[in-house]
Amino acid sequence: MNAPERNPRRAFIAAAGAGVAGLGFTAIAPGLHLMAVGEANAAARPAGTAASPAVRWGLLIDATKCAPGCTKCIDACHEENGVSEQLPDPRQNSQWIRKIELVDRRNGRVTTLPMMCQHCATPPCVDVCPTGASMKRADGIVLVDRHTCIGCRYCMMACPYKARSFVHTNLSEQNPEVPRGKGCVESCTLCVHRVDKGQQPACVEKCPEGAMTFGDLNDPTSAIAKRIASVPTTQVRGDLRLDLGVRYQGI
């Protein structure tokens, strides 16, 4: 496997950002500021070190920017994670991310948004899993251990977001970094294999509208935390009080 390439533009932005630590932006001309909006992540997590509980990875989705009919995030997710099976019954295909169209019953306003695992702080799927295969990493990413999942699908019954899928058939053409397997349950991993390399999730990177922001919710200087602090955002089914890692703007 190729070593992850350094992105010079991101490195420059990071350096620029570091140079103005505490300010979060730099003045490049009067009235014009270069903001570190692309700041993805903290540094890559070195192999062999545990995920940090000081970090809470999250995603902010601006539904006002999400274009109807656009499936770029889905395509990117499927390509990145090797989700390629096309079964005769589409309901048996894995659904890591899907587009939902919402029509407000009161005024008919139409919104579209991507829906995926919401990476709850108190995930029902983790509570109900009999073997502990459903787990939440210290940095808030909810995953399935494919070695201990027995395929009971109880987590799918428990998930309030229909975010989990059961692999119904034999798989081929898998991405070696994203092991999947027949008979196990799976869901969005926030592209954990990319995040651990200091990259962004594939859907975030490929969204042409810039509707998705990824980052550390616990870091008040991160773009996502600043945005959540400055605009109204929503947790889907907030009444369940699951403290979601994925937030929406504009619904």
Add this chain to the structure above:
Amino acid sequence: MATLNPRHEEGLFYVLAALGGLVAAIGVGAALYMEHTGHVVTGMNNQIVWGLPHVFAIFLIVAASGVLNVASIGSVFGKKAYKSRAPLSALLCIAMLTGGLAVIMLDLGRADRLMVAATHFNPTSVFGWNVILYPGMYAIVAVYLWTLMEQRMNPYSKAAGLATFIWRILLTTGTGSIFAFLIARQAYGSALLPAMFIIMSFAWGLAVFMIVQKTMFGWNAMTLHPAIRSRMKNLLGTFIAAVFYFVATYHLTNIYFAKQTAFEEFILLSGGIFPTLFWVGYVLLGTIIPLLLIYVPDLNRFRGSVFAASALIIVGAFCLLYVFIIGGQAFPLEIFPGYDVKSDFMDGAIDHYSASLPEALLAFGGLGIAFTITTIGVRVLRFLPQDDIAELEAAGSIVD
């Protein structure tokens, strides 16, 4: 009643055992096929994740717990007429538990990881508790049977019976809690469910017991004493009425909550097969007709009326579980209250389920396993309830 010729009788036993074994073997074969190909060959999908195998498995597990009620009434509550039925009730419990668990296990996506399930325990999972409760049930019922069958152990049978009683209440609480602990689905997530499952277990278990008892008595050209029959049928009627009370309460409370009315409208009125199964299968066939057969004197005088009521109760049980498990998943999960939603993955849409042949064979395989164990068990162990009518009358346990 005519007695079977011993040679014919033995032949019939082998035919029944072979038939049960064949159904069980076909079920295991279907499971192996599903294991090989994946669940793509089933009607289950990522919206309706639990299907017909789960309906059958949950019926068997719930009834397995309830059939032990017969033993408990004898050993825990001291009713002499039920004491001679305790061994048969324990055998039926083990038979149905085995059938139900086999179906659940064989339907797993990774049935080969049974050892993982046994060695990795998540204390917050109701399924995890069941990994302890179900095998524990085997152990405790085995000990109970031992105290019943071994004369030297008889003094301990009351204590073992009490332990079994407590354990099976916990077990069925666990089964009901599988659904009660689902926080977001409209059909589930109710504290009523564990209690409802317990009373369902009483009714369904007793119905199974009545059928097996009637068959065994018929096989041996014996007739159940009318007073005992009367007691048991009245108990069955009470349980059926109690189940109906819980089911009605469950639906009425849902109807009262505005957020649940759409779901209830679907299950009770507009949801295609589900309202039909509920009203015709459960309410009419599984509740009203059995109650009439049990309580209307002109009807319950007929030989076979209690048998027919028991069989209908079981039909109603399957209908109720189908509506509860499949119907509960077919109705769209409400993720965005106040919005009409649609997606290419059934958001906002009613799903349709039809069981495929392999999963149906697996489901019936569970019945085959339970039937085979029962058939061989009652043959080998001679668990035919023997009523000493004179003693029961002396003890005031039966009144003609």
